[in-house]
Amino acid sequence: MLPELTDLSTFRDLLAGAPAPDTAASQGAEERNGQLTKPPGALGRLEDLAIWYAGWRGDARPQISAxxxxxxxxxxxxxxxxxxxxxxxxxxxxxxxxxxxxxxxxxxxxxxxxxxxxxxxxxxxxxxxxxxxxxxxxxxxxxxxxxxxxxxxxxxxxxxxxxxxxxxxxxxxxxxxxxxxxxxxxxxxxxxxxxxxxxxxxxxxxxxxxxxxxxxxxxxxxxxxxxxxxxxxxxxxxxxxxxxxxxxxxxxxxxxxxxxxxxxxxxxxxxxxxxxxxxxxxxxxxxxxxxxxxxxxxxxxxxxxxxxxxxxxxxxxSAIACHSGMATFAEAGVSDG
Incomplete structure (x- = not known):
């Protein structure tokens, strides 16, 4: 639960102390992205969006459902x-x-x-x-x-x-x-x-x-x-x-x-x-x-x-669907090079 905003100073303090993205989740998402069945960077900005989203949600393989x-x-x-x-x-x-x-x-x-x-x-x-x-x-x-x-x-x-x-x-x-x-x-x-x-x-x-x-x-x-x-x-x-x-x-x-x-x-x-x-x-x-x-x-x-x-x-x-739903090279039995 979020605390109540009692005054503007509290709001500023809460904003200043707000959490950063989860580094482990971001790194895990980057690693997964590098193993998916596509050439590196082939999905362009969708890849960056998926990694960004994963970091904020604290899940290297997230979903959007709500x-x-x-x-x-x-x-x-x-x-x-x-x-x-x-x-x-x-x-x-x-x-x-x-x-x-x-x-x-x-x-x-x-x-x-x-x-x-x-x-x-x-x-x-x-x-x-x-x-x-x-x-x-x-x-x-x-x-x-x-x-x-x-x-x-x-x-x-x-x-x-x-x-x-x-x-x-x-x-x-x-x-x-x-x-x-x-x-x-x-x-x-x-x-x-x-x-x-x-x-x-x-x-x-x-x-x-x-x-x-x-x-x-x-x-x-x-x-x-x-x-x-x-x-x-x-x-x-x-x-x-x-x-x-x-x-x-x-x-x-x-x-x-x-x-x-x-x-x-x-x-x-x-x-x-x-x-x-x-x-x-x-x-x-x-x-x-x-x-x-x-x-x-x-x-x-x-x-x-x-x-x-x-x-x-x-x-x-769509970015998350590709990131979390695509198979890795290993899962698909596809040679990655």
């Missing part, structure tokens, strides 16, 4: 400034769609054999407008982190986290700009499809938020000042998975911004995570480069919800 997809939803006060093409009420409407099984992520999770959970975080109480002050108090940030932290099934063997929150590419862009530098325009995209005037307005909002809050504290403090409840909940879930040795597949721009807050708080906090895909949001690639994460897929997706990461479950399952 993936979990969690979608978090939150609303943002900054949407009052017209940063989205859709009204904030759509967040709650989409949560109902998730709960009734009608969204894309429901189909993708089902296709991947994943359990799916949905958590709506105070949708009737949006975060504060970050151009006027911090988006959340410390208590609000801790509560959102705890929601994510508590939502991870300890029996899961793979985790995907996604989000729903009208306007949330704006806080994601502000977080990325505050963490990595550059101009607001470098990190601000069209999100759900704002026009040129909308993009200019959104870029202004991001710039104002970063001017007010940038340079104040570590990644968690930036998350508090510029983020949202669903973004913080994703960070909490990713951190919990690290302590539980559950590998994580990161989703798109907003999920990656949440993850970046952890990495900027504790270096190496994302060693248990891979990037599921590169989304169509222009700044996503730049975030992944800063995190040193090469995406598994690039299909022009810009939906969020965990959709790209859920698709990538199939890639990781």
């Amino acid at each position: 993936p979990q997809v969690i979608v978090f939803a939150g609303n943002h006060g900054v949407t009052a400034q017209g940063v989205s093409a859709f009204p904030a009420e759509v967040t709650e409407q989409m949560v109902l769609n998730f709960q009734h099984g009608g969204a894309a992520i429901n189909q993708l999770a089902r296709s991947a054999g994943a359990r799916m959970d949905v958590h709506a975080l105070d949708l009737d109480r949006p975060t504060a407008d970050f151009t006027q002050g911090p988006a959340m108090s410390e208590e609000e940030l801790l509560a959102a982190l705890q929601t994510g932290w508590s939502s991870v099934d300890p029996e899961a063997d793979l985790l995907v986290v996604g989000e729903m929150g009208i306007g949330n590419t704006t806080p994601a862009a502000a977080i990325a700009c505050a963490l990595f530098g550059g101009e607001a325009a470098d990190w601000t995209g069209r999100g759900t499809g704002v026009d040129d005037a909308g993009l200019a307005n959104k870029t202004r909002v991001v710039a104002e938020g970063v001017a007010l809050h940038g340079g104040n504290g570590d990644g968690l403090e930036i998350l508090r000042r510029l983020g949202g409840r669903e973004i913080a909940a994703m960070a909490g879930a990713i951190a919990a998975a690290r302590l539980l040795r559950i590998p994580v597949i990161l989703d798109g721009f907003i999920c990656s911004a949440a993850a970046a807050c952890l990495e900027r708080s504790v270096a190496g906090a994302l060693d248990h995570a891979v990037a599921g895909h590169q989304s169509a949001e222009a700044a996503h690639r730049a975030v992944l480069e800063r995190l040193n994460k090469e995406p598994l897929l690039s299909l022009g997706l810009r939906l969020g919800e965990g959709s790209g990461a859920a698709l990538a479950i199939h890639i990781l399952k």
Whole structure:
């Protein structure tokens, strides 16, 4: 069982003391990989993924049988400034769609054999407008982190986290700009499809938020000042998975911004995570480069919800199926040279 998050210092300490991969399992997986009935390196990155996964699960010949997809939803006060093409009420409407099984992520999770959970975080109480002050108090940030932290099934063997929150590419862009530098325009995209005037307005909002809050504290403090409840909940879930040795597949721009807050708080906090895909949001690639994460897929997706990461479950399952299911040269009676 994971300890309760009593304060942000506890969260930082737990993240800093999180376990590393099991060296013996990694070495055993490497040795097994070298004995499988294929030329060395013939399965390319699938081989690296299998060894990486084996190390985190502590099993040189692992299986994936219990993936979990969690979608978090939150609303943002900054949407009052017209940063989205859709009204904030759509967040709650989409949560109902998730709960009734009608969204894309429901189909993708089902296709991947994943359990799916949905958590709506105070949708009737949006975060504060970050151009006027911090988006959340410390208590609000801790509560959102705890929601994510508590939502991870300890029996899961793979985790995907996604989000729903009208306007949330704006806080994601502000977080990325505050963490990595550059101009607001470098990190601000069209999100759900704002026009040129909308993009200019959104870029202004991001710039104002970063001017007010940038340079104040570590990644968690930036998350508090510029983020949202669903973004913080994703960070909490990713951190919990690290302590539980559950590998994580990161989703798109907003999920990656949440993850970046952890990495900027504790270096190496994302060693248990891979990037599921590169989304169509222009700044996503730049975030992944800063995190040193090469995406598994690039299909022009810009939906969020965990959709790209859920698709990538199939890639990781295939890597593990080959690694753990293939015969060795000795088992197959095939000469290895």
